[in-house]
Amino acid sequence: MRKWEFTVVMDRDITASEEHTLNYWPSDDVMFVDGRMSLVHGPDDLRSLELWCNVEAPTLLDAVCQAVAEIRKAADLHPVRVKVDEEHRADVEGIVRVE
Template sequence: MSEWSFILRLNQPLTAEQANAFDHCDAFADGSVSYVLGPEDPSQFAVHTDPAELSELSCDIEAPSLLDAVAQVAHDIRLIPGLRAVGVRHDDTVTLGEAAQRCDRSEESLAALPGFPEPLPGPPGATVFYSWREIAQHLRGLGDTIPETPRELAVADQALRLAHELESLEVPPGALRALGLPTA
């Protein structure tokens, strides 16, 4: 099995109660999913958290495929009252291993490419990160076919968005069947 890294978008920022439930939920005990919890009164802090981060989970999940990994976290997040997944995306910041996985190459072959993008600045001795956009652009320049969004990620994102929209509508079972969607 591979480890898949992605950002799962939630229907809302976690409340303190939801964060507590998350921290005590067996499904998240392995630390493969993390969150950012904003302060109760952000005006008291000099540095403000990006509001989008408060509605996202950072995920590093072992699964047979990216789609399986997203489905696993989307399912498990429903164990926390009031939360559900509404979308998924990749982060631009990647390790060389994550970049290799995204383009189906080895780390060694990426690093050996002439003109390969430089790592992002960081403290000495820390994990080395790269910009996925820069790597993808470089690979496209070499003739590789690198989609803007991997197909499995696009499918997962569309499915989560659709599920979220359908939960807020009264859709008759006949209409769901006609659209090729399950009715139960």
């Protein structure tokens, strides 16, 4: 399987309480705990509305679905967009509009 790197953007900033929940989720098989997913902090360590993901899956779509499922399970967050690195752009053409 391939590892996919992407960023999931939420509809709002992640609160301190949600950040704590994500960082201390009580399971060993959760992306936040094992480092496959982490918050992207802004300048001066401001709250984030993005989560960086590094997920192993057969396709980029499978990887994004896994990440979104983890986010929804852990907190009341609503992913609204996925940012894909340039190296994966060819894998999303035909699935979504790439800007």
